[in-house]
Amino acid sequence: MKAREQLSGYIALQRLLDHRTALKRERDTPPEALTTLRTQFAERHDKLEHAHKRRESLQGEQGSLQPEVEALREEREHFRKQKSQVTNMKQLSAVVSELDHVESQLKAKEDRLLAIWQELEVTDADIATLGEESHEERTLREEAEAAWDVGRKAAEAGLADVERELSNVQRELGEAGMASFKKLWASRKPNAVVPMDGTACSACHADLRPSLVQLVRTNEELQFCDHCRRLLYDPEKFKASA
Incomplete structure (x- = not known):
């Protein structure tokens, strides 16, 4: 296989691997807007659960x-009655x-008890509010979920x-060609095959020797930074398909 054909295959592999990575990220990562909606829904659920527990x-x-309050009220009435029935100061002092x-x-x-009643009123109001997802909120979230599913x-x-x-x-490159690519990929992934950026390497940004730039442009042999x-190529000669 000629160097140009081998280089073309390696560039195709690099671009396909980049595309595969991007597609996996797209498949596995929900859009930011959906993440925000999910977070809001989860926070609402957590707050509602906390309110119910509270x-x-x-x-x-x-x-x-x-019952403790009722018992103390009865006890208070008992001592009030007793206070009205005492006959001397010693008894009065003890009862008082x-x-x-x-x-x-x-x-x-x-x-x-009053504080509990007041907090219960607030908590019940919170539960009523948190338990009601508006039609607009639900529609927005469901549409975002459906869009991401698509x-x-x-x-x-x-x-x-x-x-x-x-x-x-891989089949076109053959076993020998793939063995060389895998070796390069193992040491330089995820960007093993990179275009020149003018007269510099687009990966490490180092300036390239003029003679190396010329060799890359002629692509008679594989050339490395x-x-x-990393394996270099001239982007003008290997344009990405639209």
Whole structure:
């Protein structure tokens, strides 16, 4: 196989491998807009789940606290009645002390109970809001999912075409040609075959010797960059297909 034919095959392989990488990325990576919509939906779901758990916790605390408040209120009434029935200062002092203690406990628990009721109102409002995805939001998300599904299928079809083209090029290059390419690819991937950029290497950007530039342009033999050892070609002679 002539050097030009071999170089042409290597360039085709490089371009097909680049295209395959791009198609895999397109297949596996959702568009940024869809990622944003998914994140928003997931955050809404997480917040809703947290709100439900918080409501459950508050309701549990409320259920435990309510009987305690009722018991303390009964105890307060007991001491109030007892206070009205005492006959001396010593008894009065003792009852007042007990009453103060009960009222202090009761106030703390009533304050907490009020705070729970208030937080439950806010939590219930949050649940109502978070649980309602608007028609516009749902439509936008579903359309984005559908569009990406179409894009993924197109990428899969493109990958199948690329794999067939790769097989054809590999067959044309033969075992010896492919062995040389695989060796080069193993040490220089993902860009083993690169175009010149003017009189420089487009990969490492090093200036090329004038004589090397001329040899690359004549493409009678395979030529490599003196600095990065990648295979060079003249982009004017090997234009990418549209």
